[in-house]
Amino acid sequence: MSEKSLNIIHGDAREELKAFPNGYFNLIITSPPYADARRKHYDSIPPKEFPHFFLSFHDELWRVLADDGSFVINIKDKVVDGVRNRYVWKTLLELAEIGWLCIDDYLWLKPNAMPGYWATRLRDEWEYCFHLTKNKKFAMYQDAIKKPLGEWATKRLANLNGKSAARHNSENDSGFGRDLRKWVGKEYVLPGNTISVGLVGKNMGHPAVFPVWLPEFFIKLFTKEGDNVLDPFAGSGSTGVAALELHRNVTLIDTKAEYIQVMKERLKIYQPKLFAISESKKKRAAAAKKAGEFKYPVSGKKK
Numbered sequence: 001m002s003e004k005s006l007n008i009i010h011g012d013a014r015e016e017l018k019a020f021p022n023g024y025f026n027l028i029i030t031s032p033p034y035a036d037a038r039r040k041h042y043d044s045i046p047p048k049e050f051p052h053f054f055l056s057f058h059d060e061l062w063r064v065l066a067d068d069g070s071f072v073i074n075i076k077d078k079v080v081d082g083v084r085n086r087y088v089w090k091t092l093l094e095l096a097e098i099g100w101l102c103i104d105d106y107l108w109l110k111p112n113a114m115p116g117y118w119a120t121r122l123r124d125e126w127e128y129c130f131h132l133t134k135n136k137k138f139a140m141y142q143d144a145i146k147k148p149l150g151e152w153a154t155k156r157l158a159n160l161n162g163k164s165a166a167r168h169n170s171e172n173d174s175g176f177g178r179d180l181r182k183w184v185g186k187e188y189v190l191p192g193n194t195i196s197v198g199l200v201g202k203n204m205g206h207p208a209v210f211p212v213w214l215p216e217f218f219i220k221l222f223t224k225e226g227d228n229v230l231d232p233f234a235g236s237g238s239t240g241v242a243a244l245e246l247h248r249n250v251t252l253i254d255t256k257a258e259y260i261q262v263m264k265e266r267l268k269i270y271q272p273k274l275f276a277i278s279e280s281k282k283k284r285a286a287a288a289k290k291a292g293e294f295k296y297p298v299s300g301k302k303k
Helices: 013-019 047-055 058-064 087-097 152-156 213-222 238-245 257-274 281-290
Strands: 006-010 025-030 065-075 078-080 083-085 101-109 126-133 194-196 228-231 249-254
Touching: 006 238, 006 257, 013 058, 013 249, 025 058, 025 213, 047 087, 058 065, 065 101, 065 213, 087 101, 087 126, 126 213, 194 213, 213 238, 228 238, 238 249, 238 257, 249 257
Parallel strands: 006 249, 025 065, 025 228, 101 194, 228 249
Antiparallel strands: 065 126, 078 083, 101 126
C-alpha cells in the first residue's frame, strides 16, 4: 500500500503552483466557482468574463500536469434572463484553442436534485464533467471502474443461436455491428460516461459541496495508488477525502480562509495516518530531497 500525503494550501493556485515542479500531478480535478453563483461565498465572476478568468490559470495548470495526466472540470452553464448562457462552452473552446484536448464529456446525474417549478424549463439534474488532456495518449485505468455485467446476461447469453451465434451487422449497412459471443463468460464491463451520484445533504460550511463519489470515480479512472492529485478550487475538500481513501497524494488549494478551516476539520482524521513517523520537518525534507522527491509542506497559510 502506497504512502500518501496531504497538502492544504491557503492561496491563489496561480501563485501557489509555482512552487511545484513540472509534470508533478497525474490528475487535476476541480469544480471552479460558477459564474455569478452564490455571491456571499465566492468572488462573483460575470459569465462574459468567466473564460478569461479561467484561462488565467492555464499556464500553471498545464505546467504542473504530467504529460500523460488528465484534467477534469465539473461545471454547468447558468440561466440568465430565462436563457442558457453558454459561458462554459466558450471556456472549453478557448481551452482547446490554446492546446488542451477535449477527450470526452461525462455527465453527472443527480437523482436527488432540488425539486421546483420553472415556467420554461424542467428540473436541473445533471452537470458536465469535461475530460481534458495534454496529449492523445494518457494514463487511464478502465479496469478500476468496471461494473457487474448484470443478471440479464446469464439468461441472454446462455443459448446463443441464429443471428446471435455470429457477428450481426447493422441492417442499414452503417458498418456497425455486435457479436454477443464476445460477452460469454464476462462478469464485468465498462460503464457509460454518465455518473449517477446524489447531492450531499449537509453543506459542511460550504454552499456547493462536491460529493466524494464524483472525484472518486475519476481518481480511480485516471490514477493509480501513489499518484498525485490536485484540486485548485478545493472548497470543502471532497477531492481530498476521495484521494486519501484511495491512497493517492493530494494537494488542495483555496483562496477562502473559511474553507481552509473546513478542510482541516474534515480531513484531520487522516493526519495520524499521514504523519505517523516521528520526525522533524527538516529531517523529512532532507530525506525527500535525498530521494529526489518533492514534498510541499502542509500549510493553512499562504506563503
